[in-house]
Amino acid sequence: MSVVEIPDGSPFGVENLPYGIFSVDDGRPRVGTRLGDTVIDLSVVLADPVFAAASLNPFMAQGPARWAQVRERLTQLVAGDLPDTALHPAADVRLHLPVEVADYVDFYASEHHASNLGRLFRPDAEPLMPNWKHLPVGYHGRAGTVVVSGTDIVRPCGQRKAPDEPAPSFGPSRRLDIEAELGFLVGVGSPLGDRIGVDEFARHVFGAVLVNDWSARDIQAWEYVPLGPHLGKSFATSISPWVVPLAALEAARVPLPGQDPQPLEYLRGGQDWGLDIEFVVEWNGEQVSRPPYREMYWSPAQMLAHMTVNGASARTGDLFASGTISGPDRHQRGAFIELTWGGKEPVVVKGEERTFLLDGDEVTLSATAPGPNGTRIGFGEVSGTIRPAKENRAQPPG
Structure with missing residues (x-):
């Protein structure tokens, strides 16, 4: 378990927590968020199949109440220890198209x-x-x-x-x-x-x-x-x-x-x-x-x-x-x-x-x-x- 260090002045602080699709050596795209210089695997820390998807579409379709719930939970989680298996240096991940674009x-x-x-x-x-x-x-x-x-x-x-x-x-x-x-x-x-x-x-x-x-x-x-x-x-x-x-x-x-x-x-x-x-x-x-x-x-x-x-x-x-x-x-x-x-x-x-x-x-x-x-x-x-x-x-x- 580790605490994610956030460099001073990082534009990816806890106030941001953007969503994206990333993969590492296993090649499996899934949902992550970025905190400082670290990408956090949400399929691990939230244990919800929606974050194991290769696009953000399933999560986005859940609507604003769910978006707010997840953001609140993430804010709580990143303030403490996180599983090492969920943490990846941002420089080491591959980032993918975040959504299946409809129109x-x-x-x-x-x-x-x-x-x-x-x-x-x-x-x-x-x-x-x-x-x-x-x-x-x-x-x-x-x-x-x-x-x-x-x-x-x-x-x-x-x-x-x-x-x-x-x-x-x-x-x-x-x-x-x-x-x-x-x-x-x-x-x-x-x-x-x-x-x-x-x-x-x-x-x-x-x-x-x-x-x-x-x-x-x-x-x-x-x-x-x-x-x-x-x-x-x-x-x-x-x-x-x-x-x-x-x-x-x-x-x-x-x-x-x-x-x-x-x-x-x-x-x-x-x-x-x-x-x-x-x-x-x-x-x-x-x-x-x-x-x-x-x-x-x-x-x-x-x-x-x-x-x-x-x-x-x-x-x-x-x-x-x-x-x-x-x-x-x-x-x-x-x-x-x-x-x-x-x-x-x-x-x-x-x-x-x-x-x-x-x-x-x-x-x-x-x-x-x-x-x-x-x-x-x-x-x-x-x-x-x-x-x-x-x-x-x-x-x-x-």
Whole structure:
């Protein structure tokens, strides 16, 4: 039996206790939590078969009363001795995709980001479309290409057409980008035909993860009119392996910056679900941006309410993300298309001027939030390395 030592200032203190799926030498994925630099095997310390599962879905489906019960019990247990068989150095475990993703929806909830892109793409028009301040704009993504941090990202191929080109061509994306986002995981779903109200957010959402919604801007620019993003987004979305429960983010809650005009009735409320989360974007190990989530215009409670207002069902494992997080200043922009102003204002990375991603580049997002009594809550990291495009077609067997 041992007591887990927590380094001073660790973002994985007892105030956090995130959930993830890990494996060790035996290769068997199961549920763990992280405390300091130690991963604790919950299938051992809680002796509940739900924590022997290879995803968090069975536990998330049990609902908020069970989530609270487990968190309270864990808080008690980690204060004392724990079985040595349940303790693993964080550096020695393999972390897996924490959930079986059911559906994936990506929003566009930052006014600063949407305004910047509007100025880039429509310099002679209003930056925001007329609907933007009336509803959380979003698109339905591809759940099957959500991957865990550390998964390599193969440069996508597709149609692209630059403004000075007479016709489209096919090939690898030449303007590969990132989007620093915060994602939310649904634990308890809703029946087809029902709605989830803004005041029901915490009854349905289990926790939050970091998201990098990789984006091929040239493919996206050619395809997205009139229906929206498709191949420019669907090739990969990376998420962090640790899921921070909503209960750990109570001290981070802040009001939204303000909404004008007042949204329609089904979106009223939820303005108290702003979150004071500070992101860091590193490009090849060099910090290039610090996007502030507290600047978001729409809250996750409003996103979920809008996602289901037409009667669309929610399911355990649904992931919905905020869209790019950006602040008012250049160093707070969460996408390279903004940070480099469409490639016209390069940033210096490791002594080189850069605009969009090159093969071999690595991007890492991290984030922390205020915890109780002056502590910080950590989300860990989500990272990915760009690999060259596979331009050859897959050959049929035989």
